[in-house]
Amino acid sequence: MAKVIAVMSPKGGVGKTFISYELGIALSKLGHHVLVIDTNIYAANLSLYMGFSHTPTTFNDVIKFSIPPENAIYKFSPSLSILPATTHVEIEDLNFGTKFLRNLLFKLSPKFDYIILDTEPGFTKNNESIIQSVEDILLVSTPDIPTLMTTHKLVLLLNKFGVKKTSLILNKVMKAYYELSDSEIKELMGVDVILKVPFSKQVVKAVSLRLPLEKGRVFNLFMNLAAKISGTELKKKSFFSFLRL
Numbered sequence: 001m002a003k004v005i006a007v008m009s010p011k012g013g014v015g016k017t018f019i020s021y022e023l024g025i026a027l028s029k030l031g032h033h034v035l036v037i038d039t040n041i042y043a044a045n046l047s048l049y050m051g052f053s054h055t056p057t058t059f060n061d062v063i064k065f066s067i068p069p070e071n072a073i074y075k076f077s078p079s080l081s082i083l084p085a086t087t088h089v090e091i092e093d094l095n096f097g098t099k100f101l102r103n104l105l106f107k108l109s110p111k112f113d114y115i116i117l118d119t120e121p122g123f124t125k126n127n128e129s130i131i132q133s134v135e136d137i138l139l140v141s142t143p144d145i146p147t148l149m150t151t152h153k154l155v156l157l158l159n160k161f162g163v164k165k166t167s168l169i170l171n172k173v174m175k176a177y178y179e180l181s182d183s184e185i186k187e188l189m190g191v192d193v194i195l196k197v198p199f200s201k202q203v204v205k206a207v208s209l210r211l212p213l214e215k216g217r218v219f220n221l222f223m224n225l226a227a228k229i230s231g232t233e234l235k236k237k238s239f240f241s242f243l244r245l
């Protein structure tokens, strides 16, 4: 059965989609079968990030017309798949509901090692369904006070719903003196910072060109995170590997 991880933040633009994608790639590179579901059904981006130009059947169709989810799953690579949401304008008021989501995850779980949910911003009905269906939440925040304060509200909500595992990824970190330290954040929010991703032009470039990061500092951070999450040991690169002997 798959381990299900929801990547969440009440704030928009903090990096939920980028992180869902890169974590999916990193876990798949470690040999795990991964599905990333775009639950951001009104403003979906994941398929764009992953370079898909056409996904005729989407998560929206699965919700609206009870289409089997398998018909809306696309392969990015042999071990990484996506269940995209529509990139068209969604005019209906679409709440998938907790029962629907639990059934969907139950149905898809045997086929994958990891299911990652990319989520919409806000304290929405759909996010409430996710909180009630998933045990493992990866919060994403930028290191500024307004975003952290709003993220803290979500932490309180997660506590209320009894979510067992919550950790925080700080994204777009600039290592500036005015950014809070890990220990201050832990004190403020009561959650551990498991990863700090720097603000990086390499990320902006990769997202703009719709290419995954496949090497470099930020990519290595995600490989380390994937190894930590899955308990997999990273193969150490040989000192001479750059010579491609």
Ligand SMILES: Nc1ncnc2c1ncn2[C@@H]1O[C@H](COP(=O)(O)OP(=O)(O)OP(=O)(O)O)[C@@H](O)[C@H]1O
Pocket: 009, 011, 012, 013, 014, 015, 016, 017, 018, 019, 040, 043, 045, 119, 120, 121, 171, 172, 173, 197, 198, 199, 200, 201, 203, 204, 207, 208
């Ligand atoms: N570490 C980073 N360094 C630089 N830019 C980043 C970084 N992470 C994300 N970005 C940029 O921030 C923008 C927003 O990222 P992303 O779409 O992942 O946010 P989001 O939280 O999913 O937004 P939404 O709530 O709208 O779905 C993108 O243009 C992306 O390139």
Ligand SMILES: [Mg+2]
Pocket: 016, 017, 018, 040, 045, 118, 119
């Ligand atoms: Mg997003």
